[in-house]
Amino acid sequence: MPKTLKDVAIRAGVSRSAVSRTFTDGASVSDKMRRRVLKAAAELGYSPNALASSLTTGRTKLIGLVSNNFHNPIFLEVFDRFTRALQEKDLRPLLVNLTDETDPASSVRMLRQYSVDGVIVASSTLPPGFSKAFRDAGMPVVHAFGRPTSSPEVHVVGIDNIESGRMAARTLIARGYGDIGFLGGPETATSTQDRLHGFLAELANCPAIRVRHSFAEAYSFEAGRREMLRLLADDPAQAYFGGDDVLSIGALSAIGERNLTVPGDIGIIGLNDMEMAAWQNINLTTIRQPIRHIVASSIELMAEMLKDPDRLPESRIFACEIVERGTLRPLKV
Amino acid sequence: MPKTLKDVAIRAGVSRSAVSRTFTDGASVSDKMRRRVLKAAAELGYSPNALASSLTTGRTKLIGLVSNNFHNPIFLEVFDRFTRALQEKDLRPLLVNLTDETDPASSVRMLRQYSVDGVIVASSTLPPGFSKAFRDAGMPVVHAFGRPTSSPEVHVVGIDNIESGRMAARTLIARGYGDIGFLGGPETATSTQDRLHGFLAELANCPAIRVRHSFAEAYSFEAGRREMLRLLADDPAQAYFGGDDVLSIGALSAIGERNLTVPGDIGIIGLNDMEMAAWQNINLTTIRQPIRHIVASSIELMAEMLKDPDRLPESRIFACEIVERGTLRPLKV
DNA sequence: AAAATAATTGCAACCGGTTGCAAAAGACTT
C-alpha cells in the first residue's frame, strides 16, 4: 500500500533517479525539479524506504542498543538518554535484551541480519567477550559503563572503579570510622573487583582501621538486604560501602528492620546516585556516576566511528563525585 | 565485507535460489542440497540479510515499541518483558522514545521509513491520537496500558481504571476511614479521570464519609511529595488513594518528613505494585496492575494482527487485585 | 520398462531504492 519511488516518478512525470535525488542531500537536482517532485510526493504521501536504500548505501542508521541491565532502575534513565540522543542524530535504537541464556554468537548473528551500523553495549556487568564479539564481526562498538583499561579492545566509556573505591574509603576514613566494611555486588563482576581493590588499597594506609568485605549475590535490593541481615546477625562494622545504590537501599532496609538507625548505628555510602537516592525517605549518601556524560560521550564516540570505522579504540574515564546526604555521620573537624 | 547469497551460491556451486530456499522454511529443497549449502554458508560465515529479504517478503520482523514513560520505574520492567517476549517470537523491538516535542506525524513517518510490521504503544499517559495515527498509516497497532473502551479504534490492553478506583474506595471504606482523599496523577490523564470517577461513584453510596480530591502534577515521586506536603499543611484526610505507586511513595516521604506515621496518622493505598512497593522500608499497600499479563496479551494480540491485519480492534481488560502491606490500618472486624 | 506423478532446481523478473556515466539542456564566451 505505501507509495514508492516509482509512483512519485510517474505522477511527477520524471525519472526515478530524479525522485531519488531529491530525497538524497548533496545530489544534483535543479530547484524546479525538486519542487515538482516534492509536490507529487506530498500529494501521494510518499516517504522513502530507509531499508531499501540501505541496500545500496550500506547504512541503515540502525544502532544496536544491547544491555542486560533491565532490573536496575538507573538503566531506565540510561535508556531514556540513549534513545533520545540517538533520535536526535537521526539514528534508531534496535533494543537487544541480553538474558542469561543468550550467547554472544546469536546476538552477533541477529545484529548482522539487521545490518546495524553500530552497537552500543550499555552494561556494567557484561563480560568484555560480548563487545569483542561484535567488534570481531566488523561492527563499530562502544561499551558504555564498561571497564576502561589502558589498552582497550573496543571503545569503553565509564568510570574508574578503582578510584571510586578509594574515594569511598577516603570518605569513610574522614568520618572517623574505625571499622569499615565493603558490601560488594556479585563477586565476579569486574566493577565489584575493581571497587574492592581501590577500597582496600586506600585503607592499606590506615592500619588502625579494621576492614572486612563480603559480597551480595546481585546488584539488587533483595540481595543487599539479605547480605546486610546476615552481617547484622554477627558483629557488623560501623560503616559500609555498598556495591551500588539499589543494593545499599536494600541494606538500609535491613538495618531498619533490625531497629537500628542510620547513620547513628551504622553508616552507608552507595554508588550511582540513582534518582531514588535523593528521595527524602531514603536520602542516601553516595558516589555519583555521571550518567549523562557517559551517555553523551558514548554517542559522540559512536558518531565518530560511523565516520571513521578504523578509529583506534579508546577508553574514556569520567570522574565521580561524592553526594553528601544523610547516611553517614558528619565529618570530623 | 559480509558474505552474500551469491558468495555462498558460488562456493557451493549451485544457484542463488537454492541458497535462498535453504534459508527459507517451507521452501522446497532436497536434503542433499540443503547440506551442501549449509556447509558452504558455515565456511563463509554467512547469515542472510533480513532487510534485503524484507523488500520482497514485505515483512521486516521489526516492531516499533513506542513509549513516553521513561521515568516511571515500572516501565523498565515493561520494557524488559516486551523485549524478551518479542525476541522469543523472533521479532525485533525498534524503540521509540516519545518526548514532549515529538508529534504523531513524525513518529509515523519514522516508523514507516523502517517499514515496521507493527507498533506497540506502551503508555498509560499517551493520548489516543498517537495510536490512531499509526493505525491510519496502515500499521497493526496494540496500545498496552491504554484506556479500554467499548468501541476501541485500535487494540487496547489494560486495566479498568474505573473499577480500580472503586476497588480503592471499597478498601478504604472497609478499613473504617471516615475522611478519604483521592490524590491523583495529572488531571488531564485519562487514567486519572477514570480512577477518580470510579472512586467517587463507589463513595457516593456512603454519604457519611467525607471525600475530597486533588491532583499531583505528574506520576512522580516529587509531584506526590509536594502535593502531600500541601495537603498536610491544612487539615488532611485520614487516608488517601494515591495516583500510582511512585506518587504514593512521594506522599509517604512527605508524611515522614512531617513526623507523622503511616498508617497511624494517615493511610495510603497506591496503584501498580511496582517492585519498590514491596521493599520492606516502603511496604506500600497497593492495587496490583497485572503487568505480566498485559504484556503477554499485547504480544499475543500483535502476533494475531501480523497474521490477520484486518482483525477487528478489541479491548482486553485485566482485573487488578489488592496487595495488602503496611500502609493502611487493619481491617475492621 | 514405459508412463504418470511428484519433488527439486535454475532462470529471470522483481522488491524499492542508488549511482556512474553519457546525453541533453543551460549558461557563458567571444
Next chain:
DNA sequence: AAGTCTTTTGCAACCGGTTGCAATTATTTT
C-alpha cells in the same frame, strides 16, 4: 550565432535477497 564549459537529467546496472514458472530429475505406478 556558434562554440565551450557546467549543470541537470535519464538510462541501466546494481544492492541482497525472493519467487512464479518451466525444465529437469527422482519416485511411483502399472
